[in-house]
C-alpha cells in the first residue's frame with residue numbers, strides 16, 4: 263500500500279494506484295471495474311505477499327519442524343489472528359476455509375444435520391444467495407425439517423414484522439444475509455439476532471458482502487455463526503472463514519476428516535484436534551490466507567469507517583446518474599444500502615446490456631446473481647448489477663452513465 267495513508271485525509275487516487283489491474287484497458291478503453299460484489303480487485307501488497315510466500319517460505323503448516331515449516335505455520339496463524347481482530351472475535355473460534363459457501367456447509371452438516379428433525383423449520387429470507395439456501399434444502403431433505411421464507415417489501419427491505427412473526431417455536435435456525443449481493447440492502451442483523459436469540463433460534467449470518475464495505479463486529483452482532491469470503495475483501499480467491507461460538511465448535515462433529523484435524527488416530531478410534539483445527543482437515547490454502555492477512559492489513563490501514571464514507575459518496579453519485587437515465591429502473595432502493603445497484607433498462611436484455619457495456623470497457627455483472635428466489639419476487643429473469651468499491655472513482659461513474667446512454671441510443 264501507499265505506505266503513509268493519512269486516515270483523516272485519504273488520497274483516493276493514490277489508493278486506486280495500489281491496484282495494478284485497474285490500469286488495464288479492455289476493448290481499447292480504460293477499464294471501469296464495477297463488479298466488486300462478484301470478486302474484488304487486489305492491492306499490490308496482497309499480490310506481493312502471496313508471491314513472497316511461494317518464493318521464500320513455501321512449506322506445509324503444522325507438520326514439519328524445519329525452519330520453512332515454522333515460518334509457514336507462523337504466517338498462517340498470524341493471518342488468523344489478524345482476521346479475528348478485524349471482526350472482533352477470538353482467534354480459536356475462527357475456522358479458516360475456502361469461503362462463505364464452505365463455511366455455511368460446515369454449519370449445515372456439522373450443526374444442523376445432527377440436530378434437526380421432522381417438525382423443525384429453517385427460516386430464510388427472500389434475499390438470500392443460493393449459498394444460504396441450497397445447503398439448508400439439503401439438510402431439510404435429510405432431516406424432514408421444512409424451509410420457511412421471510413419476505414421483503416417491494417423496495418428490497420426485509421419486512422421485520424413478518425420476520426419476527428415467522429420466528430415460531432418450530433424454527434430452530436435462521437439464515438440471514440448481512441448485506442444483499444443483489445439489492446445492496448443492509449439488514450439490521452444485530453437486532454434480528456437479538457430477537458432470534460430471545461426465541462432460542464440459532465442464527466447464521468452471511469457476511470460475504472458486508473466485510474468488504476463496513477466495520478463488522480461479529481461479537482456485537484450476537485449471532486451464532488458468521489460466514490464470509492476473502493476474495494471480495496481484497497484477499498485471494500479460495501479464502502474465508504466461519505466464525506462460530508466456542509460452545510458450538512466444541513459440540514459439533516467435524517465436517518471433513520483427514521490430516522491436520524486430529525490429535526491421535528488408531529484404527530479403533532480417533533481423537534480430534536481442538537477447534538478451530540478440528541474443522542480444517544487437509545492442507546489448507548496457506549498462501550491464500552496469508553494473502554488475506556495482508557488484505558486485512560490493507561483495509562485496517564485505510565480504516566473501514568473511511569471505506570464506508572467513501573462508498574456512501576460513490577453510491578449517492580451513482581444513484582444520481584442512474585435516476586437521470588430514462589427507461590432505467592433500479593431494483594432495490596432500501597434506505598440502508600451498500601454500493602451495489604441492480605438495474606434494468608427498458609428494451610434491453612440484461613446480458614445484452616452488459617455485453618455492450620463491456621465493449622466500452624465497463625465490467626458489470628448480468629444474470630440472476632445466484633438469487634433465483636429474489637428474481638422470482640421481482641418477476642425478472644436477470645438484472646444488471648453495478649457493484650462498487652472504494653477504489654472506484656466519480657469519473658468512472660460518469661463514464662458508466664455515458665456508456666448506458668450510448669447503449670440506449672444503439673438499441674432504440
Ligand code: PMP
Nearest residue numbers: 361362363391393443468470491
Ligand atoms: N453469499 C453472498 C451474499 C454472496 O454475494 C456470495 C458470493 N457471490 C456468496 C454467498 C458465496 O461466496 P463464495 O462463492 O465466495 O463462497
